[in-house]
Amino acid sequence: MTNPTAAALIERSNRLGADPKNTNYAGGNTSAKGTETDPVTGQPVELMWVKGSGGDLGTLKEQGLAVLRLDRMRALVDVYPGLEREDEMVAAFDYCLHGKGGAAPSIDTAMHGLVDAAHVDHLHPDSGIAIATAADGEALTTKIFGDKVVWVPWRRPGFQLGLDIAAIKAKNPQAIGTILGGHGITAWGDTSEEAEANSLWIIDTAAAYIEANGKADPFGGVRAGFEALPEAERRERAAALAGTIRGIASTDKPMVGHFTDSDVVLDFLASDRAPxxxxxxxxxxxxFLRTKVKPLILDLPVTASADEQIARLHELHSEYRADYQAYYDAHATSESPAIRGADPLIVLVPGIGMFSYGANKQTARVAGEFYVNAINVMRGAEALSTYSPISDAEKFDIEYWALEEAKLQRMPKPKSHQGRIAFVTGAASGIGKAIATRLAAEGACVVIADLDLEKAKAAAAELGNTDVAIGVAANVADADAIQAALNDAVLAFGGVDLVVNNAGLSLSKPLLETTEKDWDLQHDVMAKGSFLVSKAAARVLIDQKLGGDIIYISSKNSVFAGPNNIAYSATKADQAHQVRLLAVELGEFGIRVNGINPDGVVRGSGIFASGWGANRAATYGVAEEDLGQFYANRTILKREVVPENVADAVYVLTGPELSRTTGLHIPVDSGVAAAFLR
Known part of the structure; x- marks a missing residue:
């Protein structure tokens, strides 16, 4: 059963974390002190529950709390070796844990344990950081809050900062909290309700003061030619640039992207002082741990063409990498971790919006959210004073902190398809849905493209939230519809790496009953549709310069002459040869093109359910419900082929094991001798 004190802490944390004005995602931490019965001695023991490392206040649960004994926590003061060795204290926290301890204690644990208050909140509100980063932040703190809030000069989070705040609390009994220079706020209270009220009072008081006393135009006037483009034009240009920008951000390691064109971003980029x-x-x-120390910002007006923007972005990227290398070289020591990559994580394009990047979609999205926080902070600081962030040396000490490096090393090994973005056509059901499901399970971001938008959205929702999958409408026989779907994909995830041409249908008819309309329909969807999807996707793949995969779900009918199947088999043969042609043409860009030839996939198939199954059953003289077993019985392995078997083949073809394979067709048919490839 959850301790009542811990339960109240979780409720308070969730309320504070649910409102972005209070803190950013995964930012800040909260704590509560109370007692429990020690199961060993049977005596009361003082404990502290505190949000553990890497957790998020808005979604915090009991397992996200670290639980420490306060007597042992306070005893660490007597063995503290001093500022030069304060990082050693993080390991010492493990010896203060109570029972199984819960989550790993964070670097901020000392701030909570050493401050003589039952409840402590440390938060990163935009309004509070605006004061914390103002050049005269200390004077503003006194002016805004009087003696209720005390200024703490910038100090890297750690044991010493905890001692400093504890001393300030002891020296200023009237105070309810602090402004931490360059960082955020800390507040406290005798009860959970009082701590929360004090936190909110600091946040709201700072915001109200900025609103009432700040300059109306802290970013200056509007730069002529840098105003936001109309929405439709803006998003079309963003999609056209997305592949190039993702390639820039992924020079050192592949990244997933996120696009933001909110008014906050567009107004900032249109201002005189944005650069x-x-x-x-x-x-x-x-x-800055999520955004890097600064963004790459394009310096061209919106009247520049896409080609001019792309050329300039490449120039600026070279300058950015050189600048970041210089930053690293200027501050690194022999003990510093190796440089982690010199590419930007935030790319700002005036008139268009912001592209943010991370190892996965959530990280990319949160990086963008953090830069919006940064814009708000700059606005507030400039409204009252001058924005004055901590120095590059201090930033480097955080970015390449040994404790941050250790946190990175503890992260689980990525799955085989993590960081890859898959675009699967006909993916709301059957084979396509199985493929999308498998790729998502292996870490890919998935775009489920289907003729039926509602079914596509429903199938995407089954895979997770929009950080995992989205559903888009896609009539593969319509070039404009395909382009629109791919635009949605690249704006959602930054680009595309893996395309599966799966959309299909079939009409089982002999030659004399096959109409021109039957022929055109099947060729439009599969032969023409695959061509159009591959063509549109190839543009993005080439722009990214990251290689990629195109997979065709063809059929054993592409090589097997079955009865009453002229239109379907002919279009499958067309798809099969597209594989070979595109493998040759796209190979120079590192794009692999391969095909899969399934036999009749009856179970879960939209094609078979729509009448094809009944027609094929009639052709072979079996009951429709026995068709799957009929197909299995005629194979060498005597086993039915199901959608998941095809999905397995896609996984293998697009994974790391077959990285040197292109132009290949893999049969997934349980062994049909007549369809053996020759």
Missing amino acids: ELAALGTSCPDH
Whole structure:
């Protein structure tokens, strides 16, 4: 059973974390002190429950709390070796854990344990960080809050910062909290309700003061030619640039992307002072650990063509990499971790919006959210004073902190398809849905493209939230519809790496009963449709310069002459040869093109359910319900082929094991001798 004190802490944390004005995603931490009966001695023991490392306040649950004994926590003061060795104290926290301890204690644990208050909140509100990053933040703190809130000069999070805040609390009994220079706020209270109220009072008071006393135009006027484009034009240009920008961000390692064109971003990019302020970088450690110390910002007006923008982005990328290398070289020591990559994680394009990147979609999205936080912070600081973030040296000490490196090393090994973006046609049911499901399970972001938008959205929702999968409408026989679907894909995830041409249908008829309409319909969907999808996707794949995969779900009928099947088999043969042709043409770009030839997949198949199954059963003289077993009985292995078997083949073909394979067709037919490839 959850301790009542811990339960109240979780409720408070969830309320604070649910409102972005209070703190950013996964930012800040909260704590509560109370007692429990020690199961060994049977005596009461003082404990502290505190949000553990890497958790998020808005979604915090009991397992996300670290539980420590306060007597042991306070005893660490007597063995603290000093500022030069304070990182050693993080390992010491493990010896303060109570019972199984819960989550791993974070670097901020000392801030909570050493402050003499029953309840403590440490948060990263935009309004609070605006004061914390103002050049005269200390004077503003006194002016805004009087003696209720005390200024704490910037210090890297750690044991010493905990001692500093504890001393301030002891020296200022009237105070309810602090502004942490360059960082955020900390507040406390005797009860959970009081701590929460004090946190909100600091946040709201800072926001109200900025609103009432700040300059109306802290970013200056509007730069002529840098205003936001109309929405439709803006998003079309963003999609056209997305592949190039993702390639830039993925030079050192592949990244997933996120696009934001909110008014906050567009207004900032249209302002006179955007280039100057962006160059100063972010300040709060939570921000720049996700966004890098500063963004790459395009310096061309919206009247520039896409080709001009792309050329300039490549030039700016070379400059960015050189600048980041210089930053690393200037501050690294012999003990610093190796450089982690010199590519930007935030790319700002005036008139268009912001592209943010991370190892997965959630990380990319959150990076964008953090840069919006940074814009808000800059606005608030400039409204009252001058934005003055911590120095590059201090940023480097955080970014390449040994404790941050250890956290990165503890992260689980990525799955085989993590960071890859899959676009699967006809994926709302049957084989396509099985493929999408398998790829998502292996870590890919998945775009479920289907003629039926509602079914596509429903299938995507089954795989997870929009950080995992989205559903888009796609009539593969319509070039404009395909382009629109791919635009949605690249704006959702940054680009595309893996395309599966799966959409299909079939009409089982002999030659004399096959109409021209029957022929055109099947060729439009499968032969023409695969061609159009591959053509549109290839543009993105080539722009990214990351290689990629195109998979055709063909059929054993592409090589097997079955009865009453002229239109379907002919179009499958067309698809099969597209594989060979595109493998040759796209190979120079590192794009692999392969095909899969299933036999009749009856179970879960939309094609078979729509009448094809009944026609094929009649052709072979068997009951429709026995068709799957009929197909199995005529194979060498005597085993039915199901959608998941095809999905397995896609997984293998697009995984790391067959990285040197292209132009291949893999039979997934349980062995049909007449369809053996020759």
